[in-house]
Every structure is written in structure tokens, then in C-alpha cells.
Amino acid sequence: MFSAQAARVLRAQRIETPSWAYGNSGTRFKVFPREGVPRTPQEKIDDAAKVHELTGVAPSLALHIPWDRVPDFAELRRYAADRGIALGAINPNVFQDDEYRYGSVCAPDPGVRRKAIDHLLECVEIGVATGSKVLSVWLADGTNYAGQDDIRARQDRITEALTEVHDAMPRDMRLLLEYKLFEPHFYTMDVPDWGTSFAQCLRIGERAQVLVDTGHHAPGTNIEFIVAVLLREGRLGGFHFNSRNYADDDLMVGAADPFQLFRIMHEIIGGGGLEPGGGVELMLDQCHNLEPSVPAMIRSVMNVQEATAKALLVDRAALASAQADGDLLAANAVVTDAFNTDVRPLLGALREEMGRHPDPVAAYRESGYQQRIEAERGQGGMSWGA
Numbered sequence: 001m002f003s004a005q006a007a008r009v010l011r012a013q014r015i016e017t018p019s020w021a022y023g024n025s026g027t028r029f030k031v032f033p034r035e036g037v038p039r040t041p042q043e044k045i046d047d048a049a050k051v052h053e054l055t056g057v058a059p060s061l062a063l064h065i066p067w068d069r070v071p072d073f074a075e076l077r078r079y080a081a082d083r084g085i086a087l088g089a090i091n092p093n094v095f096q097d098d099e100y101r102y103g104s105v106c107a108p109d110p111g112v113r114r115k116a117i118d119h120l121l122e123c124v125e126i127g128v129a130t131g132s133k134v135l136s137v138w139l140a141d142g143t144n145y146a147g148q149d150d151i152r153a154r155q156d157r158i159t160e161a162l163t164e165v166h167d168a169m170p171r172d173m174r175l176l177l178e179y180k181l182f183e184p185h186f187y188t189m190d191v192p193d194w195g196t197s198f199a200q201c202l203r204i205g206e207r208a209q210v211l212v213d214t215g216h217h218a219p220g221t222n223i224e225f226i227v228a229v230l231l232r233e234g235r236l237g238g239f240h241f242n243s244r245n246y247a248d249d250d251l252m253v254g255a256a257d258p259f260q261l262f263r264i265m266h267e268i269i270g271g272g273g274l275e276p277g278g279g280v281e282l283m284l285d286q287c288h289n290l291e292p293s294v295p296a297m298i299r300s301v302m303n304v305q306e307a308t309a310k311a312l313l314v315d316r317a318a319l320a321s322a323q324a325d326g327d328l329l330a331a332n333a334v335v336t337d338a339f340n341t342d343v344r345p346l347l348g349a350l351r352e353e354m355g356r357h358p359d360p361v362a363a364y365r366e367s368g369y370q371q372r373i374e375a376e377r378g379q380g381g382m383s384w385g386a
């Protein structure tokens, strides 16, 4: 049985799905188009609504601009609200245009920087129209060769640009700055790691926080340590969850290393990140290159939920006493016992209490939704990057 407190946290949990994950994606070698992929932002909302209907914990959809650009964002917000979906983080795109060859807000050319900042400011306005509270910034900026540009000057350009954007945001909006070790650049990325993002956030303003994408680290990086430190500093804004085996693989979260996901959730909970107003956004950032998106998203949401449930089962009193006694084996056992608990029956019961099918994957299969969207939409759906 979950404690009343654990059940409350699980009922209140919110996991945001990304609009781009409902579209076609692939590698630079091939995009295999799938049947039934959304043709419009509205159809992405329909799919997100299905994921929420079946899981009960995925009530918002992150947007990407310009891929999800519509003439009237207030209208899109109403379309989503009618289907029980809120529009979540706005993800600007400052990597796709030809002008960004040498960077966006870091570009040596002030005209290019202005274009990038203007796009970010436009995304703030879109966020106001959609009711979004998060501007989620990922900069593809970087260099490929030593000496290509001045590392420190580029840092100054980030601070200048993002301070302008930060100061233009309404008081209840936050700017989350994502970091990534490498790709698309292979000598420097301008925001390669949490330290750089954190240092930038300190200069940019109090509503600037770090976004941790679980696929953006060097192999072997202890991500939960980063989580613990950022939470302690009040600068953990949220996550882009996904799995990786090698680099930025963007596989389903919890697929490659469920123990790591559990350890991350353990640190989030320990640091108060899931308390009301904890402010840690749990967002997915995935690409479904082979598998159908809607059931993959359902599975991913459930994987986050299972890791959370296990982390909530950690007997924190027993853990604290083992730690105080210096009994590291007992302390470690408290944590691993929780991880090794099968929480699926407990979560099934909780879903039934929430008026939902205990098994969302089976419910999806029974719903006939996949057959319906394949018949209706065919193969002409939107792609990542379009």
C-alpha cells in the first residue's frame, strides 16, 4: 500500500509530453514514415489528450515554434482546453535557419543575434497567449575548431540575450536553460553542461533555471548528483526525460536504465521537488523513430510514474537512521528494496480510484484509437523539424 502522502503525490503528478514526439522522426540516414502521425498541431493535441485520458497524469503538451505555429494561439489553447489539455513549455527554435550557421544568440554577427532574440521574445508572447509558464531554451550554438570564435565573448552574448528575454517575461513565467555536451557542434557547445547553465542563470535572473535533459551528458555522469545540487540551489527548473545508451538517443524514458530514473526521482523527492509549488517540470523529450508514438508515450509516462512510486516507497526514516549510524549497507538496502518493489499492482489500483483503466496500454489497444488515426491520417503526418 502507498502511504496517504505517497498516493497524494502520485495523484498530483504531472508529466508533460512534447508535441514533436508525436511526429515522424529518424536519424540523418532515414526517416521511416509511420501511419497515423498527426498532420496538424491540433491532431498532436488529440494524441496528447488520448495519453492523458488513459494515464491521468499527462495533462499538458509542450509546443515547438515554428513547428507548431498556428495563426491564433489563443484559439489553439481553447482547442486544447476542450480536450482536457493545457499548453505547456514553449520551445523556441534558434537552430534551423540558414543565418544560424555560426550560432544564434552567440553568433558574432549582431544582426543574427537580434533575429534570435526577437524569436525568443516572440515565443514569450506566444506563451502568454497559450497560458504557458515555461520558456524552454536550448541553444545549438557552438564551434567546431579551436580558435573559431572567442569562448568568453560568446558567454557574454548569451547573458546579454537571455537577460533581455528574461526581463521581458511576465512574472509567473520561467526561462529554463538546457545544456548539451555535444551535437550539433563538436569542439565547444556554448552551454555544454549544468555548471555553465547554472552560471548563466545566476547572471540572467531569478526566474532562470537549469533544464536537465537526461540524454545530454558524458557517459557515466551521475545525473542524480546534479539534480540534488541544483535543487539545493533553487535552480532546478525541470527535465527533458528520455533514455540513452550512447549519446542523445531520445529513446523512451526508463527503457535503458530504469534504476537511474529511480535514483533521479529519489533525489527530486528528497529535495522537495514534487511538493506543491516545487516547480520541477517533468517533461519528456523523445523521438519515436520506429514505434507508434501514442502507445510509446503512454509507456513512457508510466515508466516515470513507476520510478516515482518506487522512490516514494523509500523508507526515509529508516534511511536517515542507517545514515546516522554509518551503516552504509543498510542505507543502500533501504534504497534498493524500494527499487525492487513491483509497484504495478499498486499503480493499477490507484488508477482505478482515479476512474481509469488499471492498465493504460491494454486500454489503448482496446480503444481502437490507433486503427482510427491510421485510417484517417494515413502516412502524410508531420515530421520532427517541419
Ligand code: AOS
Pocket: 020, 064, 091, 138, 178, 180, 213, 240, 248, 285
Ligand atoms: C536537443 O538536443 C534538445 O534536447 C532539445 O530540447 C529538443 O530536442 C529540441 O528542442 C526539440 O524541439
Ligand code: ZN
Pocket: 138, 178, 213, 240, 285
Ligand atoms: Zn531536450
Ligand code: ZN
Pocket: 180, 213, 215, 216, 248
Ligand atoms: Zn536532445
Ligand code: ZN
Pocket: 213, 215, 216, 242, 248, 249, 250, 285
Ligand atoms: Zn535528447
